[in-house]
Amino acid sequence: MHYLDWIILVGVMAWIVWDGLRRTKGRDKLEGYFLANRSIPWWAAGLSVMATQLSAITMIGTTGQGYTDGMRLVQLYYGLPLAMVILSMTLVPFFYRAKVYTAYEYLERRFDPKTRSLTSLLFLLQRGMSCGVIISAPAVVMSLILGLDVTATAFLIGLPAIVYTVFGGVQAVTWTDVKIMVLIIGGLLVTVLLLIMGLPDQIGFSGAMHLAGVTGRLQPIDFKWDPKQTYTFWSGLIGGTFLMLSYFGCDQSQVQRYLTADSLHSARHSLLMSAYWKIPLQVLVLLVGILVYGFYIFTPPPMLFNAVHEREVQQSARAADYSALQGKFDAAIATRRQAAETTAIDWQNGAGRDSEAAFLSADAELKRIRGEAVAIVKDVSGDSNYNDVNYVFPTFLTTYLPVGLVGLMMVAIILAATDSIAAELNSLSTATVIDFYKRYWEVEATDAHYLNVSKLATAFWGIFASIVAIWASELGSLIEVVNRFGSFFYGSILGVFMLAIMWPRANGTGAFVALIAGIAIVALVATTGIAFLWLNVVGAVAVFVIGAIISELTGPRRVPKP
Amino acid sequence: MTSDQPDQEERDAPPIRHHYVLVIVVQVLTLTSLWFLARMFR
Numbered sequence: 001m002h003y004l005d006w007i008i009l010v011g012v013m014a015w016i017v018w019d020g021l022r023r024t025k026g027r028d029k030l031e032g033y034f035l036a037n038r039s040i041p042w043w044a045a046g047l048s049v050m051a052t053q054l055s056a057i058t059m060i061g062t063t064g065q066g067y068t069d070g071m072r073l074v075q076l077y078y079g080l081p082l083a084m085v086i087l088s089m090t091l092v093p094f095f096y097r098a099k100v101y102t103a104y105e106y107l108e109r110r111f112d113p114k115t116r117s118l119t120s121l122l123f124l125l126q127r128g129m130s131c132g133v134i135i136s137a138p139a140v141v142m143s144l145i146l147g148l149d150v151t152a153t154a155f156l157i158g159l160p161a162i163v164y165t166v167f168g169g170v171q172a173v174t175w176t177d178v179k180i181m182v183l184i185i186g187g188l189l190v191t192v193l194l195l196i197m198g199l200p201d202q203i204g205f206s207g208a209m210h211l212a213g214v215t216g217r218l219q220p221i222d223f224k225w226d227p228k229q230t231y232t233f234w235s236g237l238i239g240g241t242f243l244m245l246s247y248f249g250c251d252q253s254q255v256q257r258y259l260t261a262d263s264l265h266s267a268r269h270s271l272l273m274s275a276y277w278k279i280p281l282q283v284l285v286l287l288v289g290i291l292v293y294g295f296y297i298f299t300p301p302p303m304l305f306n307a308v309h310e311r312e313v314q315q316s317a318r319a320a321d322y323s324a325l326q327g328k329f330d331a332a333i334a335t336r337r338q339a340a341e342t343t344a345i346d347w348q349n350g351a352g353r354d355s356e357a358a359f360l361s362a363d364a365e366l367k368r369i370r371g372e373a374v375a376i377v378k379d380v381s382g383d384s385n386y387n388d389v390n391y392v393f394p395t396f397l398t399t400y401l402p403v404g405l406v407g408l409m410m411v412a413i414i415l416a417a418t419d420s421i422a423a424e425l426n427s428l429s430t431a432t433v434i435d436f437y438k439r440y441w442e443v444e445a446t447d448a449h450y451l452n453v454s455k456l457a458t459a460f461w462g463i464f465a466s467i468v469a470i471w472a473s474e475l476g477s478l479i480e481v482v483n484r485f486g487s488f489f490y491g492s493i494l495g496v497f498m499l500a501i502m503w504p505r506a507n508g509t510g511a512f513v514a515l516i517a518g519i520a521i522v523a524l525v526a527t528t529g530i531a532f533l534w535l536n537v538v539g540a541v542a543v544f545v546i547g548a549i550i551s552e553l554t555g556p557r558r559v560p561k562p
Numbered sequence: 563m564t565s566d567q568p569d570q571e572e573r574d575a576p577p578i579r580h581h582y583v584l585v586i587v588v589q590v591l592t593l594t595s596l597w598f599l600a601r602m603f604r
Contacts, residue, residue, distance in 0.1 A: 071600065081589040085582045206603065213604035220596040268578055275585045279592055 001146060001398065005407030012411045013160055013418075016179055020164040020172035030450045033169035034101055034430045035260050040171075042266035044178050046273030048423070049248070049257045050281070051177035053274075054184065056138035056157070056417035058285060064389035066289020070217025074282050075231045076533070079240030083248060084275035086241075088268040090501055091249045096264040101434040103255040103497075110500040112508030113439070118515060119496060120435035122489050123252055124428060128461065131424045132468025137390075138417045139469060144308050145394040146410065154469045157414055161422040162462035165429075166455050170260055173422045180415045187412040188284055194401065195291040200298050200341075207344030208294030214343065214356050215363055217290055220283075230531045239533025242540050246494035248274075253427040292396050297340045299400075303329045303373045305391035309381060313373075316380045322373065329369045336362035421465065429458040488526065491536030492518035495543025503548045510551030511543075518543035 001009075031037055040048075065073050091103075100106050104123070108116035135158045136150075143153040164172040196205050212218055222232045229235070248254045248271065261267035303326055304310045313322045339359035346355050378386045397409045433454045442449065496515050499506040522539040526532075 071596075074596075078589075078593070081585050085585055088578070088582070209603040213600065218600040218603055220600050221593065265576065265578065269581075272578075272581050272585060276588060279589070283596065 001406060001410065002403045004403050005410065008404060008407030009411045009414070012183075012408070013156075013415070016176055016415060016418075017160045017164050019179070020176040021168045023171065023175045028448070028451065030101075030447050030454065032171070033451055033454055034256070034426075034434070036169070036171045036174065038260060039262050040174050040260040040266075042261055042269035043273065044174055045258050045261040045266060045270035047181045048174045048177040048260075049254060049270055049274055050278065051181045051184075051416075051419045052253060052257060052423040053247075053278075053420075054181070054281070054416055055134050055420035056142075056413050057134065059184070059413045059416050060138060060141055060390045060393050062282070062285045063289040063292065063393035064391075066217075066286035067293045067392045068289075068389055070212060070215075070290055071220040071283070071286050072222065072231050074220050074279065074286055075222065075233055075236035076240055077244075077279050077282050078233065078236035079238065079242070080244045080278050081275040082237075083241045083244035084271045086245060087249045088271050091497060092258065092267050092271065093264055094501065095255065095259060096267055101256075101259070102252050102431050103250055104252070104431065104435050107496065107500065107511070108439075111496075111506075111511045115496065115508050115511045115515070116435060117439075118512065119250075119493050120252075120431050122493065124431055126489070127251075127253060127424055127428055128464060129468060131421060131428070131461065131465035132472055134417055134420050134424065135465060135469035136472035138413065140472075141390050141394060142410070142414060144306065144391070145398055151470055154466060157417045158421060158462065158466045158469065161418045161425060162459065162466075165422045165425045166458045166462070169454075170256065170426050173419070173426050174257070174260060176422065177419050180412070180419045183408070184412045184416055185281070185284075187409050188288055190405065191288055191397070191401070191409065192284070192291060194405075195288070195295050198295050198299065198400065203294075203298065203341065203344050207348060208291060208297070210344055210347050211297060211340050211359070212290045212294060214359060215293075217293065227530050227534055230533070235531050235533040239531070239535075239537055242491055242494060242536035243533055246490045246536055246540070250493045250497050252431050253424050256427045256430060257423065289393065292392060295396070295400075298337055300330070300333050302395065303370060304377065305388040305395045306377075307395075309377050309386070309388070313376055313380050318376050318380055322376055325369060325373055325376070329366070329373070332362065332366045332369055336366055338362075425458050425461050425465070428461040429454050432457045432461070487532055487535060488522040489515075489519045489539065491539025492522060492543045493539075494536065495540040495547065498540060498544045499547040499551075503544070503551065506547055506551040507554060509554050510547040510549075513550050514543045514547030517546050 029037070062073065095103060095106060098106050098109060100109075102120065104116045104120040107119055135154050139150055139154040139157055142148075142157075143150045146153060148156070164176060196208075199205065199208050209218070222229075223234070224232050225234060226232060227235070258267040258270045261270050302310070304313075313319065336359065339355065339362045342355040343353075343359040346352060374386060374388070378384055394410075394413070398406055401409060433450060437453055437457070438445075438450060442453075492515055495518055496511050499511055499514065518539050521542045522535050525538050526535055530538075
């Protein structure tokens with residue numbers, strides 16, 4: 001990167017941290033530190049909700065997905081608007097009126113302490129580990145792009161988050177989220193514009209989109225009914241609704257964003273902002289990936305997007321094979337470009353679609369050659385899971401964007417990880433202090449005492465996440481187990497909340513036993529190879545049904561009145 | 563304590579139900595537009 005880009009990157013990061021801390025008020029009380037004294041306007045809480053969900057993995061992974069697979073992934077979000085409406089009508093008013101700090105606190109008021117502690121513990125376990133992944137996944141990619149050590153990059157991502165979350169609390173997190181969202185959306189829009197300008201004049205936006213369509217990249221809706229296919233209209237609409245209900249309604253990292261809103265009306269509006277804008281935002285991110293694909297049809301791409309692995313191969317015993325493959329790749333690029341031009345111009349002139357077959361064949365040949373190159377890397381590196389799709393977007397940015405804009409986009413990607421990690425640290429600290437420390441350890445203490453403990457808890461989770469991130473490769477299988485375990489209980493926790501609201505005679509024993517049974521059932525169903533989105537439906541329904549039956553058998557419990 | 567009763571502030575808040583309907587309408591329109599755009603370029 002050019003030194004000007006570095007100045008921009010460091011400058012923007014410093015400004016974001018400083019301004020986040022400067023805007024923080026009333027953080028000397030626990031409610032100020034964790035809930036911003038319930039003073040955040042709806043639009044800021046709404047942007048914070050969206051920023052927490054949009055991490056660096058979205059910026060580099062989703063654009064990569066758009067490049068290779070097109071629009072298909074957007075179907076994951078088809079249930080989100082419906083989930084937001086349901087939550088605004090049900091859980092949000094319950095949380096807001098109950099004046100809780102955590103979603104799990106509500107479960108003790110409705111059921112008993114053990115149900116609250118178990119759900120909160122599951123949250124801490126899964127989120128604590130995923131925090132490490134939120135840092136490590138982009139750190140690995142960005143370290144190569146920035147030419148830094150992985151540990152240094154992990155600190156570049158994690159340290160600002162730890163600093164402004166420890167000292168600024170939730171207000172710093174929210175106001176930083178707002179700025180980062182503006183930066184990310186602005187950056188993506190400018191990138192789309194530059195990509196369109198980078199296409200040949202006779203092809204333009206419509207020609208590039210047609211070529212993407214011919215290769216099957218424009219399939220935003222797939223009505224096929226196949227429970228084993230990850231992204232279909234049905235899995236997105238039904239499974240996605242349950243996933244989003246669970247994520248936005250039962251996950252403290254999201255619930256805390258809208259609990260900071262200045263009224264129940266604002267809390268609802270902050271969620272509805274996602275309902276209106278999440279799908280268009282995901283379309284924008286995927287469109288960037290699709291346009292990068294179109295751009296690289298007419299501007300030769302590298303055979304491998306991970307330059308470090310390419311150098312390793314060139315210095316290995318298989319350098320000659322790789323070099324021969326590079327010759328074939330260059331020839332195939334020229335053939336595909338020729339076929340693409342004919343296809344796009346024929347389509348624009350209404351001259352029939354006969355040339356599409358030649359373009360598809362050239363595209364398939366290029367894919368085959370790239371597959372051979374990837375196989376050589378796997379052979380040389382010994383990494384059987386090697387995949388360079390996450391390097392596509394950052395490579396494009398650093399190669400073709402003008403100086404200054406590269407720095408802005410790099411800082412946008414890094415800050416996308418930073419703001420997600422900050423929200424996670426803030427919520428992990430809240431659950432630790434409110435659900436465990438204040439509940440079991442120091443029940444009666446001053447606000448100043450709890451505030452100090454909260455800062456320590458935030459710092460602890462920050463250090464924990466950094467250690468997980470740095471040792472991510474060694475902890476690989478453990479992280480995978482925890483994440484897999486997390487997908488088992490996501491729907492199940494939603495089932496507990498459904499039970500709390502929809503089954504008036506449900507009791508603590510029913511909820512607690514059903515939660516454990518639900519997780520076990522989901523783990524069992526997962527072995528059938530069913531797509532993960534459906535696991536949320538299975539978990540929620542299983543917990544609800546089992547909980548209702550056990551509650552009926554063990555005697556009704558009167559619903560507490562205000 | 564939990565409460566399923568709206569407080570005074572909530573009762574005084576501007577209505578929000580029209581947003582729920584609007585969200586669903588916008589969602590249907592978004593998906594329809596996406597489907598048409600995808601077809602147009604294919």
